[in-house]
Amino acid sequence: MNYAHTITVPVPYEKAVARVREELASQGFGILTEIDVHATFEAKLGVESARTLGDYLILGACNPPLAEQALTAEPDMGLLLPCNVVIRRSPSANTTTVQAINPQAMVQLSNSPAIQNVADQADARLLAVLAALQGENSSK
Template structure:
C-alpha cells in the first residue's frame, strides 16, 4: 500500500505551494506548522545538503473537526496529527510534486470504527485537494 496521495504539477514551486494552501483551505484544512526543509538543511547541514533536497516544504495541515473526532475516538491519534502535506521540487525538475499522507494509514494502526470514519472523510477531502490542484494546473 502506498502511504501518500500525490500529484506532479507543471508549476513553479512557489505557485504550487500557494495553490496547495488554497486547495487545503477549500477543504477545511488550516496550516498549523510549516517546515522549510531546504532552509533547515542549509543551516544545519550546509549548502550542498540544501541544494540536494531542493525546494521542499512540509505543511502540517489540520481540519479541526476531523482532528477532534479522531482524538475523541483514540487520544493516541494525536501522534499522527497534523496531516503532513509536502511540496517539493528539485532544481532540475520541470514539475513540482505535492504529496499528502493518506489517512488510511491511521486505519492500519487502529481497530476503531470511529477512526475509520475520520480517515475516510479526511482521505476524501485530501483526494479533492489533489484533484483540485490537477484541475487548476491544466
C-alpha cells in the same frame, strides 16, 4: 497500501505552495506546522546539501472537526496528526511534486470504526485538494 497520495504539476514551486494552501483551506484545513526542509538543511548541513535537495516544504494540515473526532475516539491518534502535505521540487525538475499523507494509514493502527470514519473523510478532502490542483493544470 501506499502511505502517500502523489501528483506532479507543471507549475513553479512558489505557485504550487500558494495553491496547496488555498485548496487545503477550501477543504477546511488550517496549517498548524510548517517545516522548510531546504532552509533547515542550509542552516544545519550547508548550502550544498540544501542545493542538492531543492525546494522542500512540509505543511502540517489540520481539519479541526476531524481532529476532534479522531482524538475523542482514540486520544493516541494525536501521534499521527496533523496530516502532512509535502511540496517539493528538485533543482533539475520541470514539475513540482505535491504529496499528502494517506489517512487510511491511521486505520491500519486502530480497530475503531470512528477512526475509519475520520480517515475516510480526511482522505476524501485531501484527494479533493490534489484533484483540484491537478485539474486546473490539465486544462492548460
